[in-house]
Amino acid sequence: MATTLDPQKKPKDQPLTTSSITVAQESFSKRFGKTFLQGGTVVAFVLLVIFFFSMRPDVFLSFTNVRNILYQVSILAIIACAQTLVMVVGDFDLSVGAISSLAGSVTGALMIAEMPMWPAIMVGLLVGLGIGVFNGLMIAYLNLSAFVATLATMTSVVGLAFLVTEGTTLFQFPEAFNELGQGRLFEIPMPVYFAVIISLIIWLTLKYTTLGRAWHAVGGNQEVSRLSGVNVRRARFLAFALAGLISAIGGILLAARLGSASAIQGEDNMMFSVAAVFLGMTILKSGMANLAGTMIGVGIIGVMSNGFNILGVNSYVQQVVTGLIIILAVTLSSLKNRER
Amino acid sequence: MRNKFKMLVAIAATAALALTGCAAGDSGGGSNEPFKVVAFTSGNQTPIGAWWVKAVTAKAEELGWDLTMVQGDFDFQKMNPAVESAIGQGTDAVFDGYTDVASIGSIVTAASDAGVPIFAMDSATEATDAFVVNVIPDQQLIVDETAGAIEQNLGTLEGKNIMVIGHDPHAGIRERSGLAVETFTAAGANVVGGEPQQIISPATGRDEALKLVADYLAANPGGLDAVWTGWDDAAMGAVKAITEAGSSAVVTGVDAISESIAEIQAGGPFIATVEQPWPAILDTVIGYMVTYSESGDLPSSNFETVGVTLVTAENAADITPSDKL
Numbered sequence: 001m002a003t004t005l006d007p008q009k010k011p012k013d014q015p016l017t018t019s020s021i022t023v024a025q026e027s028f029s030k031r032f033g034k035t036f037l038q039g040g041t042v043v044a045f046v047l048l049v050i051f052f053f054s055m056r057p058d059v060f061l062s063f064t065n066v067r068n069i070l071y072q073v074s075i076l077a078i079i080a081c082a083q084t085l086v087m088v089v090g091d092f093d094l095s096v097g098a099i100s101s102l103a104g105s106v107t108g109a110l111m112i113a114e115m116p117m118w119p120a121i122m123v124g125l126l127v128g129l130g131i132g133v134f135n136g137l138m139i140a141y142l143n144l145s146a147f148v149a150t151l152a153t154m155t156s157v158v159g160l161a162f163l164v165t166e167g168t169t170l171f172q173f174p175e176a177f178n179e180l181g182q183g184r185l186f187e188i189p190m191p192v193y194f195a196v197i198i199s200l201i202i203w204l205t206l207k208y209t210t211l212g213r214a215w216h217a218v219g220g221n222q223e224v225s226r227l228s229g230v231n232v233r234r235a236r237f238l239a240f241a242l243a244g245l246i247s248a249i250g251g252i253l254l255a256a257r258l259g260s261a262s263a264i265q266g267e268d269n270m271m272f273s274v275a276a277v278f279l280g281m282t283i284l285k286s287g288m289a290n291l292a293g294t295m296i297g298v299g300i301i302g303v304m305s306n307g308f309n310i311l312g313v314n315s316y317v318q319q320v321v322t323g324l325i326i327i328l329a330v331t332l333s334s335l336k337n338r339e340r
Numbered sequence: 341m342r343n344k345f346k347m348l349v350a351i352a353a354t355a356a357l358a359l360t361g362c363a364a365g366d367s368g369g370g371s372n373e374p375f376k377v378v379a380f381t382s383g384n385q386t387p388i389g390a391w392w393v394k395a396v397t398a399k400a401e402e403l404g405w406d407l408t409m410v411q412g413d414f415d416f417q418k419m420n421p422a423v424e425s426a427i428g429q430g431t432d433a434v435f436d437g438y439t440d441v442a443s444i445g446s447i448v449t450a451a452s453d454a455g456v457p458i459f460a461m462d463s464a465t466e467a468t469d470a471f472v473v474n475v476i477p478d479q480q481l482i483v484d485e486t487a488g489a490i491e492q493n494l495g496t497l498e499g500k501n502i503m504v505i506g507h508d509p510h511a512g513i514r515e516r517s518g519l520a521v522e523t524f525t526a527a528g529a530n531v532v533g534g535e536p537q538q539i540i541s542p543a544t545g546r547d548e549a550l551k552l553v554a555d556y557l558a559a560n561p562g563g564l565d566a567v568w569t570g571w572d573d574a575a576m577g578a579v580k581a582i583t584e585a586g587s588s589a590v591v592t593g594v595d596a597i598s599e600s601i602a603e604i605q606a607g608g609p610f611i612a613t614v615e616q617p618w619p620a621i622l623d624t625v626i627g628y629m630v631t632y633s634e635s636g637d638l639p640s641s642n643f644e645t646v647g648v649t650l651v652t653a654e655n656a657a658d659i660t661p662s663d664k665l
Contacts, residue, residue, distance in 0.1 A: 065558040167384075169387075171602075309559075315537065
């Protein structure tokens, strides 16, 4: 038999029973607010799609335009995967954009020097991995602040990229290399496939492997993780090392996409990757970085950019609005954390 | 005792400052000391800026000048104080390469206070008292040549849909993209958006231009006849978008970098770029500085424009790319 507690009565006046207790339900507005906080980013994404579709129904959701959006965000999606890994363990990596530029530049420079394509790509990947390892050592083992360490790395890596490219833009890469970034399979651009595969691998790792659980644990509470037997240093180190490798993949694909490599062509991917991860953090109850949320964040950035371009909105206005939406998402995330 | 010591230090410091002030602001005019020059550019990370640094250094060595070169990396917070400090330590002349006068107000003040003339190249798009001379390529001619190339290719500009891509923070690109909009509008073309489409950052200009053009073509299939860009890197992005969309639009740029010349020679959408005669401009400004160093005479005009060369498939093979100077 269900017994209802009267909130007006003092506890000692309440009927004593061990049967089920019914608590008065929250108001509709409170539930709506919680749901909105919970799914604010997804709601924002859907609203943006609806808005742009209503403005240009003949174009926005056409196959060509959707393909454009996927094409345009595929590199960012890969870089955002790298950033997600690092933010899952509770850190930042400001060097992901610079690493991607350097990896693309190194690969391009080696191909121009007539190194075969695949060895050149391997060297580019190793460069990215090497920088990631360096970041990981500084942060995980020397206990440097991730912000400061990766800021310093970013500065040095940009300088290295300028040295590699001699301040110019490298081009005239082999056709086979350009195909990686410009080719299509069943009318879908190749970078989209790479982005999907990398995202899936990262998602599976985060969700189903011991390493992924260790990363989540470290991101939740380092001290508790350490006391629970998680090798915190190794977990953080691996996150940064892999972030470097994944950033390098993004940079090499960007060079293939554009058919050229310069020292700073991946520059804004760092900022947008952080924005995408923050946007995605609002999706989970825990407010933690998560890959699915990051992809929603990437989608929001891509949809906004494409939608505003289609509507002919000035680039400067686009930048203002993009920043405001990111602020809104971070605010939602912070409100949700307080709600917990 | 302590007060006497403090007084001695103050006197010594004052004397040192006075001597420094005497050394600064020496005018040209045949002194036996090497001609001291402070040269600076904010654009050393661009191919042209990198070339300018090397070329000016080489010229200074050849002429026996005492050169202080300051490279700004587009960081005015870092560059301006460094140049002001160099001026304060004593110089005969200042040479500004590719750095917009709007960003160097403190340097102009420092030079003026020290009585030192500033010679410049491509540092403003109109005459300014900040410089004793500023030599730049003729921006109107750049627009006339490239718009003419588009008109020749399309047969007419009347009724054609043309996107103009610019980057307002760069004075030269701002000037010529504005002139381009006026030129196309006057010829009866429809300029997309009625104004230059802005690239936020030169670093990602190619990617941004690619997205701008790709999105426009997705929304307006077959609705673009040409893209006029203020510089070649953005033009390369436009070319990629046009090629991927299978559009027949044509593209022009400015700068004549090796990649754009190769693209023009390949016979695709990229039909023309403009060679700006940087070596000749440098020689002109250096010539003025040599005259000043020998006789103290300054140029009669503080603003000069020079002609440019349109680069098309016909003459591309004869052009030295600007990133290979």
